[in-house]
Amino acid sequence: xxxxxxxxxxxxxxxxxxxxxxxxxxxxxxxxxxxxxxxxxxxxxxxxxxxxxxxxxxxxxxxxxxxxxxxxxxxxxxxxxxxxxxxxxxxxxxxxxxxxxxxxxxxxxxxxxxxxxxxxxxxxxxxxxxxxxxxxxxxxxxxxxxxxxxxxxxxxxxxxxxxxxxxxxxxxxxxxxxxxxxxxxxxxxxxxxxxxxxxxxxxxxxxxxxxxxxxxxxxxxxxxxxxxxxxxxxxxxxxxxxxxxxxxxxxxxxxxxxxxxxxxxxxxxxxxxxxxxxxxxxxxxxxxxxxxxxxxxxxxxxxxxxxxxxxxxxxxxxxxxxxxxxxxxxxx
Amino acid sequence: xxxxxxxxxxxxxxxxxxxxxxxxxxxxxxxxxxxxxxxxxxxxxxxxxxxxxxxxxxxxxxxxxxxxxxxxxxxxxxxxxxxxxxxxxxxxxxxxxxxxxxxxxxxxxxxxxxxxxxxxxxxxxxxxxxxxxxxxxxxxxxxxxxxxxxxxxxxxxxxxxxxxxxxxx
Numbered sequence: 384x385x386x387x388x389x390x391x392x393x394x395x396x397x398x399x400x401x402x403x404x405x406x407x408x409x410x411x412x413x414x415x416x417x418x419x420x421x422x423x424x425x426x427x428x429x430x431x432x433x434x435x436x437x438x439x440x441x442x443x444x445x446x447x448x449x450x451x452x453x454x455x456x457x458x459x460x461x462x463x464x465x466x467x468x469x470x471x472x473x474x475x476x477x478x479x480x481x482x483x484x485x486x487x488x489x490x491x492x493x494x495x496x497x498x499x500x501x502x503x504x505x506x507x508x509x510x511x512x513x514x515x516x517x518x519x520x521x522x523x524x525x526x527x528x529x530x531x532x533x534x535x536x537x538x539x540x541x542x543x544x545x546x547x548x549x550x551x552x553x554x555x556x557x558x559x560x561x562x563x564x565x566x567x568x569x570x571x572x573x574x575x576x577x578x579x580x581x582x583x584x585x586x587x588x589x590x591x592x593x594x595x596x597x598x599x600x601x602x603x604x605x606x607x608x609x610x611x612x613x614x615x616x617x618x619x620x621x622x623x624x625x626x627x628x629x630x631x632x633x634x635x636x637x638x639x640x641x642x643x644x645x646x647x648x649x650x651x652x653x654x655x656x657x658x659x660x661x662x663x664x665x666x667x668x669x670x671x672x673x674x675x676x677x678x679x680x681x682x683x684x685x686x687x688x689x690x691x692x693x694x695x696x697x698x699x700x701x702x703x704x705x706x707x708x709x710x711x712x713x714x715x
Numbered sequence: 716x717x718x719x720x721x722x723x724x725x726x727x728x729x730x731x732x733x734x735x736x737x738x739x740x741x742x743x744x745x746x747x748x749x750x751x752x753x754x755x756x757x758x759x760x761x762x763x764x765x766x767x768x769x770x771x772x773x774x775x776x777x778x779x780x781x782x783x784x785x786x787x788x789x790x791x792x793x794x795x796x797x798x799x800x801x802x803x804x805x806x807x808x809x810x811x812x813x814x815x816x817x818x819x820x821x822x823x824x825x826x827x828x829x830x831x832x833x834x835x836x837x838x839x840x841x842x843x844x845x846x847x848x849x850x851x852x853x854x855x856x857x858x859x860x861x862x863x864x865x866x867x868x869x870x871x872x873x874x875x876x877x878x879x880x881x882x883x884x
Contacts, residue, residue: 632860638852647860656857675849678857693849693857 420521423537424512426558427551431506433457434559437591438530438581439469440504444574444676456587463592466503475594478503486594491601504576505560509631510651518542518627518650519549527552529561530578539652545625545700546653552577559583565677565695574677574695619659620711621646625703628655648694648704655694655704662689672698681705721745721754 437454450469455462464478475486485494508515519539527536534552541548548570552562562577621630627650634645644659666682666689673680681692681701690708692701720741745751 636856638856639850645856647857649860654857654860656853656860658853658856673849675854678849678854680849680853691850691853693853695861 417516420516421512423521423523423535423553423558424508424515427553427560428506428508428512430554430557430559431455431457432462434557434583435585435587436559436581436583437587438578440576440578440581442504442574442576447676450579454587454591456592463587464503465592465594467595475596476503477592477594484594486596486598486601488596491598493598493601493603495603495605504563505578507560507563508652509649514627515539515651518546519652524550526555529554530581532556532561532581532583534561543626544697545627545703546650546696547573549652554583557583567677568697618711619644619646620709621648622707622709624707625700627651628653628700628704646708653694653696655692655696655701657704657708658691658693659708660689660691662687670702686710718754721751721758 435456437452439450439452442449442451449471452467452469454465456464462478462480464476466476466478468474472487472489474488477484477486483496485496486492487494519541522538522540524536524538527534529552533555535555537551537553539549539551547568548566550562550564550566551560553559554561561581562575564572564575567573619633623629625648628648629650630646631649631654632645632647636643636645638658638660641660646657646659648655648657662684666684668684671682673682677695678693679696679698679701681698683690683705685705685708688710690705692705694701745755
């Protein structure tokens with residue numbers, strides 16, 4: 384039954400397959416191949432929702448290297464997680480389902496985000512497999528060992544020029560993602576995250592999920608979610624012009640003393656942010672391109688607004704998405 | 716300071732000058748001797764016109780003085796007297812070759828550079844030119860949504876405050 388449901392979804396998602404698997408027919412080789420690809424992704428996506436684990440992971444971008452400790456527990460459909468940075472300025476991220484608390488002992492602040500669309504490593508796949516397979520092809524590269532566990536190495540190759548490719552190391556036993564690399568157009572690794580040690584399974588003590596900081600007397604900032612009706616009243620219209628990228632988030636924030644609107648787009652894996660603020664002297668008039676580590680940036684002036692577009696995607700994608708944003712004076 | 720000494724100085728034919736002390740003296744005199752400075756400037760103008768067909772600098776009244784002063788402040792390395800004597804003839808011949816070899820070398824290097832760049836352009840898509848630094852607050856605000864980067868800088872707590880949180884479509 385599940386296979387049939389999956390086939391229907393896949394056939395609707397992937398062009399050219401709608402005639403390949405009529406109900407009752409034996410799945411063709413192409414469908415089988417697609418099912419295998421979907422299976423890989425589904426395992427990676429489901430593992431963090433089914434497994435307890437704790438370990439240390441490393442994030443590398445260019446010469447920057449940062450490590451963190453993660454404790455992750457799933458119990459009766461609830462997800463609890465605690466991430467503690469091990470270098471640089473100390474901070475913690477404590478999560479319960481869709482509510483995230485950011486704790487900073489430096490500023491003695493607890494930032495509470497009650498409803499988030501964020502995904503945190505190793506739960507990197509934001510969209511279901513049938514959506515991802517529209518834009519990426521999954522290929523098994525071989526096997527490898529990461530943090531002492533046997534893994535299958537997969538390559539998510541983009542089907543167009545709008546996104547980068549990824550290598551994923553998925554634990555053979557349960558599918559948990561143990562390592563991910565982002566590769567640019569030249570097939571160079573531009574950022575990666577990997578577990579250096581991990582223990583999967585077993586009981587996780589509730590104490591291990593509690594923050595190590597005594598937050599008594601700390602400032603708490605509650606981030607109010609934008610209601611659906613408020614979201615619809617935005618000044619900004621986004622024309623869909625890059626296949627797969629949809630707006631997943633919109634917020635107004637204060638960046639370096641300036642009120643800025645942030646729109647976040649995702650294709651289920653890659654994310655792009657468009658920052659919109661009133662144009663002022665000193666901001667780029669002509670299109671300006673920059674990059675830092677894996678993240679590319681494109682700035683341009685649009686009417687009386689400055690648009691800054693960021694993401695670990697090709698510059699052409701940033702340009703397209705930047706041009707998709709249009710001011711809608713009829714709304715408020 | 717006569718014109719022949721200025722000519723020797725300009726052509727870098729130091730070996731025809733008896734000693735380094737004399738060169739030093741010439742350089743010291745140049746900023747203080749209006750006639751010598753004017754001659755220095757005229758010789759350079761003639762040289763430019765002969766080489767390129769046009770003057771590369773304007774007849775600015777104090778140019779020669781400033782140029783001479785800057786030149787006099789530069790460190791100069793001298794050959795030993797023995798080496799000067801030995802290399803004198805060779806240097807003259809080499810100088811003639813250098814006049815041809817330098818532009819030829821530059822041209823060859825430029826051609827090689829262009830060839831390599833053209834070849835690489837064919838092999839790989841041209842990377843985006845880097846013109847600007849990514850502003851840190853924007854980068855940190857974006858990385859909150861990056862699935863590959865699981866860590867967020869503590870700095871964002873100081874610079875970012877969200878007024879309205881995310882909404883999924």
